[in-house]
Amino acid sequence: MAYPQELINEVLDYLDSGHSVREAERRFGVGHESAARWRRLRDGNLRANRPHPVKYPQDTVRLALGLAYGGHGFGLDEVAVMVGVSAPTISNWKRRYVEGGHMDIPEIDLGEIKHLSPDGRARMTDEELEEYIHKLELKAAVLEGTVKVLKAEGIDDLSNDEKAAIVDALPAGFTVTEALPEVGLSSSSYYYCKAKPERPDRYGRARAAIREEFALVGGKRGYRYIRQRLREREDPIVVSGKTVRRLMAEEGCRVSYAKKRRSYSSYAGEISAAPDNLVARDFHAEAPNEKWLTDITQFSIPAGKVYLSPVIDCFDGMPVAWSIGESPNAELANSMLEEACGQLADGEHPVCHSDRGCHYRWPGWIGICAERGIVRSMSRKGCSPDNSACEGFFGRLKNEFFYDRDWEGVTTEDFIGQLEQYMRYYRDERIKESLGWMSPMQYRKSLGLAA
Template identity: 50%
Template sequence: MYSREQREAALEAYDRLAHEKQGAVLRVLAGEEAARVAEDLGVTRPAVLNWRRAWSEEGAAAFMGDIAERTPGAAGALPDDPEELKRMVRELRMENDLMREVVELVKKDPGADPSSLTNREKAALIDALRGTYSLSSLTSRLAIPPSSYYYARRAAAAPDRWAEARAALAEEFEAVGGSRGYRYLRMRLAARGIACGERTVRRLMREEGLEVPRLRRPRRWSSYAGEVSDAPPNLVARDFRAGLPNFLWLTDVTEFRLPAPGQPKVYLSPVLDCFDGGLASWSISTSPDAELANSSLARACATLSPGEAPWVHSDRGGHYRWPGWIAICEEHGLTRSMSAKGCSPDNSACEGFFGRLKSEFFHCRDWGGVTAEEFMASLDAWLRYYNEERPKEALGWMSPMEYRRSLGLAA
């Protein structure tokens, strides 16, 4: 049997903790900052916020719930056994310490359930608190068998087999300005003699925070100007394959909005060759007028050899239905083809090029303070890089021009 003094001491310890929580909640409700209250009590701010939430839902009974559930007899009655009271106090303290370590050690959001962590994270928590609490109590609370704890601990201490791959990924990702995805990076690792599967590369990128910027889609500029002339049929029917250069061309216009105040928008009109995805030509301007589209088509036609007369596929924009565009097509024997109105999948290969362009060149850079003239020069340089140097998986990791040279189609 325990003495009356021991029993009263245990009761006093638990009562002090319950009143500490209630007092903290009352101070927060009175207008004090939760961080200040937590600092005074030597606990974490999330702990104080959790107490306040529990108080708002259950009142003072929130701090007596565990006692009522575990004690026989009337709800809320305290057990007579001082050791049971001490155990309850230890569990309350362990809960608070776990909550603090979840935030500070494994960097989870406040209020995260410790039992939902990974085994490696649970092992880190146990190591941090093992000097204060027993291994059995910690593994029981975190719902991890001791054998799994020891395995996770050994795994965390083992050398990282992917350390070289992680460093190489970071270097290659930085070298392209964070603009290329896991397929390209896997190819670059292979070139360095580091073998990694696609799933491994994606996992390592995720763990290292190597994320390619997503394409933002502002309201699109439209070149549609009504039924200026009769539209030719869609001869391509979404089949963008071509067995020879200058057999099937695609074109469209896209815009770039510069963040610098007072700078005009910049527009690009490329002519894309479906043989290898290379660019036959392009024009860049601050005006989305007929000259922009006509000049890019005229430059592409200047590269044709005798007897070459490509199909040229576009959307139904007004540029491609005005007399100037039609005259260039007739002069060089080009066959016109058009998408259905408002149907971007009919020209998806060209849209895909715009997506790659904006992901790799535009959205991953800070263009603040850059003038339209400077931007157009940078865009022109990137388009040359795209043709001459940018490797493509579909071409055996060669650029369009390297691919043509390998086939003897270019000098």
């Protein structure tokens, strides 16, 4: 498919600004491979179509071709065993080099390769046999080192760094000079890899900034948030999300997501008729106060238990109102709903979705909804995915505020104060990628929906 040059230029400008090819794929609808190819072509890094460079020494190629196709009577499989390469590789060499006119079939003197057969090895002198055994030991040591590196790295292809590591891992009886051809690494590349640790880290400034930003949020935000904060610094650092994720892992900046069982349930049986599920897992809204979600979650600390009851707006995830207390009673839910209704404009009658907890089926809650024109909606019995957006809010809240912290010595009153502070932070300051890296309140102000 041919793309217009204007689109290609836009994609290249987007990549130059620090975005990844995957982000370009989502933004412009082009394949990430095409985007990467355009950049390589522009930078002169796109190689012309040519035969893949042979990784084996040239002497090995000539020996294999001469034995296989020089009329000596060896079969292709036999030659493969003799020179230590696969039969398809030898066939590819013939197609690329012999049939391509780049090399004639070499003439091989079998007297020079007598060690390739058992009879030949029997006629070798002690010095020749010792040298032959030494080469076999070298090959075995290289293979053993290769296996160790592959197991440690979990990869299939060896980079130059890994080949250099294999050479360094060889026993003392082998020299670097004789080992390099066996791993397919030139001496210049080997010593370049050895000198790498002495060169300055190109991501040194990014690493320091990542550690700083990660510490500022208490280690509770992921790589997308950190990447955005790096770009918003006074001296911006523009790196891709993939690089930020790798650097965070290398620096030990891992977000801990504790898995906790939900020990509190407000379900008390079918105490009144349940309304239909009007939301039907569609947690999107075109405007504020169209769809609300609510639930109650529990926090257990050494000093006791604390309960949070919020109303979450599906428009932007804003906690419209909330109440916090030490008992999951009707007053906790009703006071929160009254506060949320106090922010409604004339003519606004949102759908308020909840689970089948008893708080939302008692006369007090039903009376507030009827008086304020709130349309009730309920999940199916025992089906938490029907209110998954609210559950997701609780998950983010607990990962960032509650889990992986020592609450020993904190009273329930102090805890309630800290939770209140976090809820205000979530509403007014916590930026979200889905809102263009603005908080819910900032987003509404940008749209003229809040003063």
